Amino acid sequence: MLALFSPVLIWNADHGWASFAFQGARAGAAKFRPFAPVATLAGEALFVLPWIWAPMMVAAVAALRREPGAWRGWLLCCLGAPPIVAFALISAWSSQRVLFHWAAPGYLMLFPLLGALIVRLLDQGSVATRRLLGGTALFVALTLAVLSAGVRFDWLHPVVALVAPRADPMAEAVDWRSLRTELDARGLLRRPGTVLASANWRDGGKIAYGLGGDVPMICLNLDARQFGIVRPVSGFVGRDVVLLVVDHADRAEAAFSPLFDALEPLPPVAIRYDGRVLKNVAVFLGHRLRAWPPGG
Numbered sequence: 623m624l625a626l627f628s629p630v631l632i633w634n635a636d637h638g639w640a641s642f643a644f645q646g647a648r649a650g651a652a653k654f655r656p657f658a659p660v661a662t663l664a665g666e667a668l669f670v671l672p673w674i675w676a677p678m679m680v681a682a683v684a685a686l687r688r689e690p691g692a693w694r695g696w697l698l699c700c701l702g703a704p705p706i707v708a709f710a711l712i713s714a715w716s717s718q719r720v721l722f723h724w725a726a727p728g729y730l731m732l733f734p735l736l737g738a739l740i741v742r743l744l745d746q747g748s749v750a751t752r753r754l755l756g757g758t759a760l761f762v763a764l765t766l767a768v769l770s771a772g773v774r775f776d777w778l779h780p781v782v783a784l785v786a787p788r789a790d791p792m793a794e795a796v797d798w799r800s801l802r803t804e805l806d807a808r809g810l811l812r813r814p815g816t817v818l819a820s821a822n823w824r825d826g827g828k829i830a831y832g833l834g835g836d837v838p839m840i841c842l843n844l845d846a847r848q849f850g851i852v853r854p855v856s857g858f859v860g861r862d863v864v865l866l867v868v869d870h871a872d873r874a875e876a877a878f879s880p881l882f883d884a885l886e887p888l889p890p891v892a893i894r895y896d897g898r899v900l901k902n903v904a905v906f907l908g909h910r911l912r913a914w915p916p917g918g
Contacts, residue, residue: 637851647718658720659710665722666706670729673754674736681735695735702731776896793893793900798832800894801866801903808891810864810905811837817863819908821878823847825868842881844915855914863908866891871904881916882908 634641667675682702685695705728713720743751772778773795805811811833818839820826823846830839840858841849842865849855863882867874871890879885888905 640851654715656714658713662710662713662720662722662725663706666725666729669722669726671758674758675729677739678729678732678736681739682732684739685735698731698735702728704728776898779898790900792895794828796895796900798828798893800832801829801891802833804891805833805864805905808889810888813862813864815861817858817861819863819865821865821867821869821874823849825866829866829868842878855911859911859914861911863911865906865908867904867906868893868901871902874904874906878906878908881912881914883910883912885909 630641670678682699685692686699688695690696705725709720709725740751740755773792776792779790779792802811810816816837818829818833818837819842820829820839821841822843823841826839826841826849833839838853838858839849840853840855840863841847842855842863846855865874865878865885867878875885875887886907886909888907890902890904892899893901893903
């Protein structure tokens with residue numbers, strides 16, 4: 623177990639134990655919610671699919687009830703249980719909302735146990751198991767086909783507009799490559815020493831991927847996640863920065879002006895898909911980034 627986990631320890635030792643500090647902060651206490659673990663496990667079951675989650679738990683319990691000499695099943699349970707149990711327990715007091723997919727690595731470890739259970743049931747001639755497998759395969763295939771076709775041809779837009787009129791989920795489902803076309807047409811990507819910045823790590827990742835990674839991207843946020851490790855803002859102090867703000871553009875100038883000698887508003891650019899504008903992105907040219915972190 624230690625050998626499997628050693629790369630995590632080595633990386634963290636070289637990066638200030640960033641993973642442990644980040645995950646540990648999620649366990650910060652707020653108030654006790656005794657039923658939150660039940661809700662967390664129910665949400666995870668919904669993500670996995672309830673008719674898959676239930677037999678998976680049966681298979682895991684059966685593996686633990688065998689003698690420790692049946693080490694393969696014990697190993698999978700020992701690898702899978704920590705994230706599932708830990709996040710369920712932490713949700714009882716955490717100051718942050720525990721997201722259901724956080725426990726996904728644990729469930730991944732339990733799929734072989736579920737597979738072995740299915741094989742045994744099929745060998746016993748279980749018709750119900752065979753039908754459930756076929757129905758699950760059909761359900762997943764149809765769901766993926768509908769969603770994929772909806773994204774590719776944008777024919778779900780009228781339905782989505784009725785359900786979520788203020789936020790278009792299509793903006794999260796497609797790449798933001800249209801930004802590159804508009805920014806390049808205005809010469810913003812050809813400026814010598816161009817540095818792009820985002821207001822948060824989520825938008826920064828989408829923007830950087832859409833632009834192809836040719837221009838350095840930093841995140842002007844104390845919670846910079848991967849950007850804080852790969853490309854710390856402190857390394858760009860004194861540089862001009864093209865700031866792209868996806869949401870809450872009306873607050874951007876007041877929020878980011880103190881970080882620069884001057885913050886110049888530029889015409890916005892649009893995230894487009896199939897000729898339709900998904901989001902408008904505010905653009906600012908920050909002249910000479912000051913010390914980072916703010917006030918430092």
